[in-house]
Amino acid sequence: MARWDEILSLPVQNPPTLEFSSSNLVWSKVEGWRDNIDRIALIPYARVDDFVRGESADKECPTKFHVEARRRRTSKTTYKPKVDGILEYILYWCSFGPDDHRKGGVVRPSRSTYVPKKKSAGRPNTKRGCTCHFIVKRLIAEPSVALIIYNQDKHVDKKGLLCHGPQDEQSAGTRAMYAPYISEDLRLRVLSLLHVGVSVETIMQRHNESVEKQGGPCNRDDFLTHRYVRRQERGIRRSTYELDEDDAISIGLWVESHQNQIFFYKDFSDSDPFVLGIQTEWQLQQMIRFGNHGLLVSDSKFGTNKLKYPIHSLVVFNSDNKAIPVAWIITSRCASRDTARWMRALYNRVCTKDPTWKLAGFIVDDPLTDIVAIRDVFQCAVLICFWRVRHAWHKHLMKKCSEIGLRTEIAKRLGEMIHCICKGLQTGNMFEDFMQSFACAAEFVDYFKATWYPRLGLWTSALRALPLAGLETCAALEFYHNQMKLRVLNERASSVYERADWLADKLGTKVHSYFWLDEYSCKDDFSRYWKDEWTTGLTAWQKSLLIPDSNVAIDGGDVKIVYQGDQITFCVVRNPSSLEYALCDCESSKAGNLCEHVFKSIRYLRGGGPVASSSVSMFQYKQALFKMMHCPPYDSLIRDHALSLAVWVKMQLSSQVQERTVGPTSGDNHNMVELIPSLEQTTRPTTEGNLDSQFISGDETSIDPRTDATENLLCTDPPYSKITGFGVRNGNQDLIGEKENRLYSGNEGMEGLQNDVNKKSSLGHASDSAPRKPSKEIVTYKRRKVLSTPPLM
Template identity: 65%
Template sequence: MARWDEIFSLPVQNPPTLEFSSADLVWSKVEGWRDNMDRVAVIPFARVGDFVRGESSNKECPTRFHVEARRRRALKAPFKAKVDGVLEYILYWCSFGPDDHRKGGVRRPSRSTYVPKKKNAGRPNTKRGCTCHFIVKRLIAEPSIALIIYNEDKHVDKKGLPCHGPQDKKAEGTRAMFAPYISEDLRLRILSLLYVGVSVETIMQRHNETVEKQGGPCNRDDLLTHRYVRIQERSIRRSTHELDEDDAVSLSIWVEGHRSNVFFYEDFTDTDTFTLGIQTEWQLQQMIRFGNRGLLASDSRFGTNKLKYPVHSLVAFNSDYNAIPVAWIVSPRFASGDAHRWMRALHSRVQTKDPSWKLAGFVVDDPLADVQTIREIFQCSVLLSFWRVRHAWHKNILKKCVENEKRAEILRQLEKTVDGVCRGDENVDSFELMIKDQADDPEFVDYFKATWCSRLGMWTTALTSLPLASLETCAAMEFYHSQLKLRLLNEKDSAVYQRTDWLVDKLGTKVHSYFWLDEYPEKNNFCRYWKDEWMSGLTYWRRALGIPDSDVIIEGGIAKVTNQITRDRKFVVWNPGSQFGICDCQWAEMGNLCEHMCKVINICRKKGTTRPSVSLLQYQKTLIDMLHRPPHDSLIRDHAVSFAMSVQKQLNALISMGSDLELRGPFQDRVIKTLENQIDREVSTGDTESFRDNVLRNKSKLNQNESECASGQEASNNITDNSSSELVDLTVTGNCVDGATAGEECPCTQMDIDTTSICILPPRLSSVEEVVGGNSLLQNKNAVQIDMEYDSLPSSYNAVCNLNKFVDNQHHHDEIEVDPSLMNDPVMASDFAVQCMMKSQNGIHNDGPEPTIAS
């Protein structure tokens, strides 16, 4: 029992890397079998595969571990489980052992009646008697963790000599120098190229050229054989998606054979509907890599009209802001009450792999999405993407209206209505008024009434309650949707669209291969074999950034953009500066947001001829609301109070030289004590408005009794009234003091206060809890100027709140819009304030009219 008490007291280690080895763990010595000391560690059982892959990737001795023995036990047993009961026992052994097929090596008989064969059971380069192995135990008492016992961690034979790898001198020039199998990355590359139609000969030709360029083989992947690629090609060619005539039975067989790619599965029941969640290991890695502190977006209704069950895609965005599918969910419906089941399973899978993973935002495209569940599970803000509605309106207007001027007018009215709803100026009735104005287009009016009138209520609610995603996000989602359509819905026999086994098989093979190759850096080596399904590259928003401004001419109500390929054609854009524009290029005629419209939008925003995006205004409004009404425990409130404390201490230090001459009356002592008590109470409750009012009220009472003070006291008060207030103003406003010139000496330098400290948190400013708990407000009681110092707190606080003055400047409207950040995360607000100060160092002013924010 002492042994198991010691084992259960060990910490569960979960390194944040995708793969980890024994070098990343802290090993402990516990009493083992036959009085030996076992070298053990405890990790989550779900990460055993990551440990095996990491241990196989040892640079000093590359290898591969295989399962030599395995025993399983039912989770529920009729008898009481023992403390040391083993639910699962797995013995992993180095693939260069345990048998030794070298000359004079020892081989284990495979059965009791062993008959020697004329040929070796394995090649001498693959079985060399390596004794390296470890044991994984899944205990009944703790099924979620794995106990690893790793006593033989050296890749040596029974004689204690290196038997493979660079340390084995006899392995030089043989395959024993490298790992016994190719890497997972090369295997995925070969399978992906085969799935998209690249021939075996082409794959081997490109591979051999790469090996020759590097001067010969240097790892196991360089020893790829034609035979291995041919076997994989034959396996793909002979495989079939129809594992059974019954679609449901065939699907269940597929799930059993692809457990590693299924993160959630529930069949039809009396209460629940069928739901299947697909995520490969590569998709999980992309979700961890690009989703951490980033965005996830939802494409929730792909194939609704063609497929038996629609596909719900979750995508992350890479460094080029291209959408990468990180999970597919197949289900006959996506009701808000069902989403929590697979969302929790997906989030748990990611957290198991990387406990520090945290999402910054979740973009939905369905107004009925369960926003509360998303916020609860992913602990992030939720944004709304309007691209699907805009795409549908654009496509149907092009079909039902012939004249471009009329198309542009309808889209202009739609944009005006949507913009008013997002700003809070309009409601659902505005759409009805807009439809009445388009009575001369009965075909479009009939379509709009039949399709959208019943949905406008929920969309209006979503537009007013959720922040909008940026146009760059919408462009990326449009591009992904088109890619998925080309790669999935390209079958000649449309009857297969009604089979779920075909859908999940193609998603996990061909479609997955296309998206994997999109991230493959050497995919251009196979460009001559590209088909339409290989459509990849930058999104149309990113392509617009490559168009020179000189190639855009805006005149009247249209814009002309020069073709970047042939240079002999100019594309015409109606409604310039609007996402509801029209372009005569092929991509825009499909209802998409093309690069020409995106470029014109950017130029119009630079010139200030169009209003800023709704998402930017929503972000600005949320930031200003947070600055004026910070949460009780927010970073901004902590900084405001801490900054006031630092100003107080430095002001008291400035006048400390004259404090000995100061004579205070009993009335002032009483007022100061009252101020201290009120300040302590107001700071602890966070009521800054009441705090300011009380300070000003008590200050006026104090000023009424100044005539009763002595002459020395009057001199001290003059110092405070003149110098300290000027110092605070200079500290808050930087170099933009009214009446000050560039040549005047700034007293801020004497205080050692950085003017950007309003936005950048100093390293050792105390938090509110430290200030209140440490009675910092009660320090330096000998200073009469306490009223003046605390009067500076609201001034600095208001100056922080006046950040909207430079956010509202035209300079910032020129910037390309960004997604709204986390409004509930004070650190994100601080980061934005830092960026604001870096962009406009002298942009905070105390004078000038207050900006107005569109509601």
């Protein structure tokens, strides 16, 4: 029992990387069986696959570990709980062993019937007697922990000589130099191309061309065979989503066969709604990569008019600020209790991979969303996006009101009402007056009164309580929504829209493949085979950055923009001062979308044209800064730290603005930097109720040449309470944010900003919450202690 007491007292190590190997762990030696000394370590059981992949990716000796033996207790098996009891036993062995098919090699008696084939069928000469292997045990005493016993960690044969890899002289010129089989990235690439309709011959032709271009094979992926691709294509062609006539039984069978893609599942019942949460391994990696200190956006209403089970998407923004879906939730109806449960399951799944992962902001698009559950699970700021409502208003206004002048006035009035709500102004009977004033547009007013007037109370409360997302976020979400319409709602037989098994299979195969290929760097090699569903390109915001100022002209109260490539045709943006509620006569705007011409007119007006009102998000950002200065630090030590933090924030915002701005003249960047207030002075103690005149000078609605570039500096409008320790604490959990992986907010207010300060500089103050350097030193803990990189706060 002393052995197990020693084992269970070891810390559970959880490296904060997607994959890790034995070199990332601290190994302990304990007495083993037959007086042997075992080399062991404890990791979370959910991360065993990450360890196997990381150990296989050894640069000095690349390989792949396969399951040589496995024993497990079934769920129905009764067993006596005991400290050394095992729920599951897995033996992983290097794929170049344990048998040795080389000349004079030893083959185990149970494998003596092996007959060497004339052709390897695309497989390398794998069996070379490698003795490298490790054992994974899942203990009854700690089911969430995996015990790894790794005694044979060298890739050598029984004679102690290297038997494969680039350092083995006998492997030179053979496939034994590389890891067996193809990589996971190439496997996903092949499957994705097959799912979107690219033929086997085309895939192999492009692959062979790339290998020839580099001068021959140099890694395991270069040995991709026609037979393997054909086998994958045959499996896709023969697969079916309808595993049973009963949809409920069929979706249950689908879930059983796709356990690695499911993070939450609740079956059909009379009392509770059906809920299915889908997240592939690639989506999990994107969520960790782009969601850490970034934004997570909810698109909760896709397919409500056609699908029996609407799709709730969670998306992040990649380095190009395009939306990538990182999870899909299929549910029969919305329930706040289930929302909290699947959000918690998703968060736990991410933190299992990366314990240091922390979200900076969560954007919702529905006022009925469970905000309390989001703040409780993700511990971050919550913002709201109004693009879906604006899209519906715009589309129906274009359809139901034919008079251009009246249409422009209605759009302007709608924009003014929403801006008044977001800025906290008194609204009174604003919507009733609107319907009376435009009674002449009877068709649109009837639609507005019947569809939206009953919901305005909820939306008004949400817009007052939560900060509004910026225009670039809206453009990215709209682009994602249009992609989903092309990729999901394209079936000829509309009857499939009633089945949950079809939707789950479609999302996990074809739709996932399209989004994976969107991030594939060499997707242009297959451009001639693209279909309508493979829609990629720039968002409307990004397209507006490519329009030169020379193509823009002011004509009275309108803006005329010449089409690129056609210097004769132009479009007219009416009422451009209404920002996103401006109307353009291009085809995209007529369909209700945000077009690049509206964005360009906004940027042009703020960059030196006539006066344009500042955006709502910029107004809320300034308001947050004003309220911060009403509560000066009460302690000199904290005041010094707040000053240092404020200076660092100013520097970060200045660099972000300079990098992201594309202005007509070189003076634009200078103006943008000047707009950022002198935070060194504004953080000094002030008399109560008085602010620095330099900071508050100017009208809030005056032109701001940088507003377009800082559109993503999302923020909130709650009271600033106090600064405590090394973090700014905000009781309302929403203070200030910034996209582009620099939006920091949450339960600690500016905790995320402080984390970055700790990473980049030392403030020289002694504190219990000062940054600590990660340590791998083994310390004896009680069971369930986790050894990982400690948080910076």
